Amino acid sequence: MTSFPEAARVALGDSQLRHNLRNATTTIRDKRARVVAEVPDWDELRDAGRAIKADVMSRLPDYLVQFEAAVEAAGGRVHWARDGAEAAAVVAGVARAHGADEVVKVKSLTTDEIELNERLAREGIHALETDFAELILQLDGDWPSHILVPAIHRNRSEIRDLFVRTIAQGRRLSDDPRELAETARLYLREKFLSAKVGLSGANFGVAETGTIVVVESEGNGRMCTTLPPVLVTILGIEKLVPAFGDLEVFLQLLPRSSTGERMNPYTSLWTGVTDGDGPQELHVVLLDNGRTRVLADEVGRQALHCIRCSACLNVCPVYTRTGGHAYGSVYPGPIGAILTPQLRGVENARSLPYASSLCGACYEVCPVRIDIPTVLLHLRAEAEKTVAERTAFRALARVFANPRLYERAQRLARLGDRPARHVPGPLARWTRTRELRPPAKETFREWWSRERGA
Amino acid sequence: MRVALLVTCLGDTMFPEAPRAAVTVLERLGHEVAFPRDQTCCGQLHLNGGYRDEAVALSRRLTGIFGGFEAIVSPSSSCVGAVREMNAEIAPRVFELSEFLVEQLGVEDVGAYFPHRVTYHPTCHSLRVARVGDAPLRLLGAVRGLELAPLPEATECCGFGGMFAVKNADTSTAMVADKCRAILETGAEVCTAVDGSCLMQIGGALGRQQTGVRTMHLAEILAS
Numbered sequence: 060m061t062s063f064p065e066a067a068r069v070a071l072g073d074s075q076l077r078h079n080l081r082n083a084t085t086t087i088r089d090k091r092a093r094v095v096a097e098v099p100d101w102d103e104l105r106d107a108g109r110a111i112k113a114d115v116m117s118r119l120p121d122y123l124v125q126f127e128a129a130v131e132a133a134g135g136r137v138h139w140a141r142d143g144a145e146a147a148a149v150v151a152g153v154a155r156a157h158g159a160d161e162v163v164k165v166k167s168l169t170t171d172e173i174e175l176n177e178r179l180a181r182e183g184i185h186a187l188e189t190d191f192a193e194l195i196l197q198l199d200g201d202w203p204s205h206i207l208v209p210a211i212h213r214n215r216s217e218i219r220d221l222f223v224r225t226i227a228q229g230r231r232l233s234d235d236p237r238e239l240a241e242t243a244r245l246y247l248r249e250k251f252l253s254a255k256v257g258l259s260g261a262n263f264g265v266a267e268t269g270t271i272v273v274v275e276s277e278g279n280g281r282m283c284t285t286l287p288p289v290l291v292t293i294l295g296i297e298k299l300v301p302a303f304g305d306l307e308v309f310l311q312l313l314p315r316s317s318t319g320e321r322m323n324p325y326t327s328l329w330t331g332v333t334d335g336d337g338p339q340e341l342h343v344v345l346l347d348n349g350r351t352r353v354l355a356d357e358v359g360r361q362a363l364h365c366i367r368c369s370a371c372l373n374v375c376p377v378y379t380r381t382g383g384h385a386y387g388s389v390y391p392g393p394i395g396a397i398l399t400p401q402l403r404g405v406e407n408a409r410s411l412p413y414a415s416s417l418c419g420a421c422y423e424v425c426p427v428r429i430d431i432p433t434v435l436l437h438l439r440a441e442a443e444k445t446v447a448e449r450t451a452f453r454a455l456a457r458v459f460a461n462p463r464l465y466e467r468a469q470r471l472a473r474l475g476d477r478p479a480r481h482v483p484g485p486l487a488r489w490t491r492t493r494e495l496r497p498p499a500k501e502t503f504r505e506w507w508s509r510e511r512g513a
Numbered sequence: 514m515r516v517a518l519l520v521t522c523l524g525d526t527m528f529p530e531a532p533r534a535a536v537t538v539l540e541r542l543g544h545e546v547a548f549p550r551d552q553t554c555c556g557q558l559h560l561n562g563g564y565r566d567e568a569v570a571l572s573r574r575l576t577g578i579f580g581g582f583e584a585i586v587s588p589s590s591s592c593v594g595a596v597r598e599m600n601a602e603i604a605p606r607v608f609e610l611s612e613f614l615v616e617q618l619g620v621e622d623v624g625a626y627f628p629h630r631v632t633y634h635p636t637c638h639s640l641r642v643a644r645v646g647d648a649p650l651r652l653l654g655a656v657r658g659l660e661l662a663p664l665p666e667a668t669e670c671c672g673f674g675g676m677f678a679v680k681n682a683d684t685s686t687a688m689v690a691d692k693c694r695a696i697l698e699t700g701a702e703v704c705t706a707v708d709g710s711c712l713m714q715i716g717g718a719l720g721r722q723q724t725g726v727r728t729m730h731l732a733e734i735l736a737s
Contacts, residue, residue: 068683376670380687414681416674416688417561419641439563452559456567459522459554460574469526488682493689493717496527503520503529507548 063410066385067377076212080382083211084373090319091370091424098315107308108427112364115299116354122266122299123345129269133331135341140293143173146344150175150258150291151182153342157289159184159255165273165280166190167260168206168367169295171389172402173348175258186258189247189279191240198225204383204391206369207317212382215239247279257287257338261294262366263309264343267302270330271343274313274323281327290338295346297354297363309366312426316368349402358437362398364427369394371421371431377414386411393421397434405442412438472498515545517579519587519596519607521709522554528709531588534736535610538623539586541736542614549578557595561675572599579603586613588732590707594642609639610732611707615648621655627737628658632701634692634715636708637670649707649731656734662699666691673714689718696726707731 070076095101115122127137140146154162162179164170164186176186176197188197192210196202199221203209210218219234226246232238259280263272271292273280284290300306314323332341354360372378372392383391387408388399396415400408412435421431444452458464479495481487489495501509516539520532536546556571575596579585583606587593590609597604614620633653639645653661672678672688679685692715696704704719706712709730716728 064681064683067681071683071687376672376688377681377684381684410680412563413677414684416637416670416672416677416681416685418637418670418674420637420668420670423641436560436563436565439561440565442563444563452562452564452567456559456564456571459556459571462551462553465522465553472526485679488679489717491682492686492721493714494720495717496713498526499529501529503525503532504548504550506529506533511548 060387060408063385063387063414066387067381067414070381070385075214076382077380079212079214080379083208084379087208087319088373091316091373094315094319094321097321098311104308104312105426105428108312108366109364109429111300111305111308112427113361115301116297116360116363119296119299119354122301123296126264126266126269126299127345129265129267130331130341130343131269133269135269135331135343138342138344140344140346140348142346142348143175143178146173146293146346146348147175147178147182149342149344150293151179151184153289153291153340154179154184154256155182157255159289161185161187161250161254162256162258162291163187163189163250163254163283163287164193165257165259165283166193166209166275167258167293168203168389169260169293169346170258171203173293173346175293187250187254189250189283190275191243191277191279194243194247195221198222202384203389205372206367206390206392206394207372208369212384247282251279251282251286254283254287256289256291257283259284259290259292261292261298262313263306264294264299265301265303265306266299268330270303270328272306273327274310274325275327276318276320276324278325281325284327284329285337288338289340289342291342291344293344293346295348296350313366313368316366316370316424316426349404352404353398353401356401359397359401359434361429362394362401362434364429365394365398366427368426370424370426374420374424376416376418376420386414393431393435394429397429397431397438400438400442405438409442412442466504469498469502469504473500514584515547515582516613517547517549517582517585519552519555519575519579519585519589519592520548521587521589521592522558523709523713524588527713528730531709531730531732534730534732535586535588537736538610538614538625538732541624542618542620547582549582551578555592555595556599557592558675560595560599568595569599572596575600576602579606582606584608584613584617586610588707588730589709590636590639590643590645591710594638597643609643609645609707611648611652612643612645614735615651621651623652623655623735625656625735625737626658627656627734629703630660630662630699630701631703631705631734632662632664632696632699633667633731634664634671634696634704634706634711635667636706636711637668639707640668645707649705652731652735653705659734662701664704665695665698667695669695671711671714673711675710678714685714686718689714693718693722693724697724702726703734704728705731705734
C-alpha cells in the first residue's frame with residue numbers, strides 16, 4: 060500500500076477536502092463534547108465499557124460457543140469464517156439458494172474490511188449499499204473515509220451533481236439536503252420491497268441470548284433487516300458482549316461518542332427468527348480475519364475493544380487534516396493506525412504506527428478507554444526499521460549512555476550561529492517549511508561549569 | 514529544598530536559556546539547585562521512535578544519577594512524562610517546572626515582570642501526559658505587566674511529535690500552519706509553552722513566515 064506520508068501529501072493539497080473535513084469534524088466534535096458533559100457518570104461508564112470488553116477478550120472462545128448455541132436455539136444458523144473469502148462464500152451460497160442476484164445491505168465496516176461487495180460482484184451478485192452516504196460512494200466508485208460519516212469528504216453540491224448523473228432519473232434537483240434525501244428514498248424504497256436477501260454487519264452480539272444489535276440513524280438499515288425474507292449478518296468475533304444488560308453501557312457510550320446524540324435513533328435488535336414477522340431465514344457469519352492474531356498480543360488486543368464510534372477520528376489533528384483515505388483502510392484515524400497494522404500484520408502497514416504526533420487526544424475521548432498512544436508505541440517497537448535508521452538510533456543510544464561521548468557530540472553538533480534555512484539529510488524535511496534553530500553556542504552544562512565551577 | 518534539574522538533552526543542547534531560567538526562578542525562591550552532570554537524555558526520543566529497549570536502558574541510568582534528590586524538576590513536560598512512563602523508581606519525585614512551583618511549592622507569584630502581550634500554548638504532553646493542569650496559566654496570571662491573550666483552539670497539537678515532524682513533514686506543517694494562524698489572531702508578541710520541542714516547531718514556522726512573533730519558554734518569562 061502507499062505509505063501514509065505519501066498519501067497524506069496528496070490529501071493535504073486538496074483544499075475542498077480540507078474544507079469539508081474541517082467543517083464536519085468541528086461540528087461533530089463540539090456536539091460530542093456537549094452531550095458527554097451532560098452525563099455525570101461518564102467516566103464510570105467508560106470504565107464499565109472497558110471492563111466488559113476486557114472480560115470478553117479474556118474468555119472469547121466460551122462466549123462465542125455460547126452465542127452460537129443461543130442463535131441456533133432461536134432458529135438462526137451460524138457459520139464460522141476464517142477470512143473474507145470464506146465469509147463471502149457463505150453469503151453467495153445463501154443468495155444463490157434463493158435465486159437472488161442483488162442483496163440490500165446495511166452500512167457495515169466489517170463487510171468493507173473484507174471487500175465483500177467486490178467478492179460478491181465476482182460471483183455475479185450485486186450488493187446494494189442502502190446507507191445514504193455509502194450509496195453516494197457506491198454510485199461514484201468512491202470509498203469511505205470516515206467510520207461513521209463515510210462521505211465526510213464530499214459536500215452536498217458534489218452529491219447533487221452525482222445524483223443528477225445517476226439516480227435522479229431526469230428530475231430537477233437542487234443541493235437542498237431534503238431533496239437529495241428524497242431522491243435516494245425513492246430509489247431505495249423499490250429495492251427494499253423487491254429484495255430477497257438482506258445483508259448486515261452488527262454492532263453487538265449478545266452471547267447470553269444470541270441477540271444481534273444494529274445501531275443506525277436512518278432506518279434504512281432496519282428496512283434491510285426486516286423486509287427481505289432472508290437475512291445474513293456478518294459479525295466480527297470481537298463484537299460480543301456477555302449479557303443483554305451490558306448493552307445498557309454501550310448504548311449510552313456509543314451515540315454520545317459518535318453522532319453526539321443522547322439516544323440512538325434506530326436501534327434494531329433481533330434474536331433468531333420469529334414466525335410471521337421479519338426474515339424467516341437468518342444466517343450469522345462469525346468472522347475472524349486476523350482478530351485471533353490481535354487477541355494474542357497482550358498490549359495490542361485492546362484495539363479489539365473498539366465500538367466504532369469514531370470520536371478519535373474527529374479529535375485527531377492528523378485525521379482532520381488528511382482525511383481517511385490516506386490511511387489505506389476502512390479503519391482510518393487513530394483507531395485505524397493501531398487496528399490495520401494488527402489485522403494485516405505490521406509489515407503490511409509499516410507507516411501507520413507513525414501516522415500520529417502522539418498528542419493523546421484520541422485516548423482522552425475513547426468511550427472504552429483504548430490507550431491508543433501506548434499501542435502506537437508498542438507497534439512502532441515491533442515494526443521493522445531501515446538499516447540506516449536503526450544504525451543511527453543505536454549509535455545515538457550509545458552516545459546518550461556515555462556523558463563524555465555526549466559532550467563531544469554536542470560540540471560537533473554546532474553548525475553555525477544563524478537559523479538554518481536548508482540542511483541536508485533527513486532534516487531537510489524540517490527546513491522545507493520551518494527554520495531550524497542551531498545548537499546553542501554555549502550548552503547548559505558549559506554555562507553551569509563557567510558559572511558554578513563543578 | 515535541594516532541587517535537581519533534569520535539563521533534558523534538547524534543553525542542554527538547543528535551548529539552554531530555558532533550564533538557565535529555571536535555575537534563576539528556583540534560586541530566587543530560595544531553593545538550592547543541583548545539576549547532576551552525568552544526565553543526558555531521558556529516553557523519550559527512542560521510546561517514541563520505536564526503540565523501547567534502548568529507551569528503557571537510558572531511563573534506568575537516571576535512577577542512579579538522580580538517586581539522592583527529593584525533587585527532580587524539568588522544564589519539559591514531555592520528558593517528565595517519559596520518566597513517569599519508564600522509571601517507576603524516580604517517577605514520584607519528578608515534576609515539570611510549573612507543576613512543581615504551583616502544586617508542590619504552592620507558589621504562583623514568582624516575582625516576574627514581563628510587560629508584553631503573551632499567548633500560552635498548552636502542549637499535548639503537558640495536558641494529557643504530565644497533566645500540569647492550569648499551573649502555567651496561574652503563574653502567567655501573576656506576572657506583573659503581562660497581558661495574557663487567550664489562544665483559540667488552544668488544545669490542538671502543534672504538529673511537532675518528535676520524529677513525526679520529519680517522518681510526516683507535510684501533515685506536521687499543516688498542523689503548525691493552523692497553530693500559527695491561531696497565534697497571530699491573538700495579536701500576541703510572544704507565544705509561550707512548557708516544552709522547548711514544541712516551541713522549536715512553532716518558532717520555526719513563525720520565523721519562516723517572518724511573522725515577527727517570537728517564542729519563549731515559560732521559565733524565561735518567569736525569570737524576567
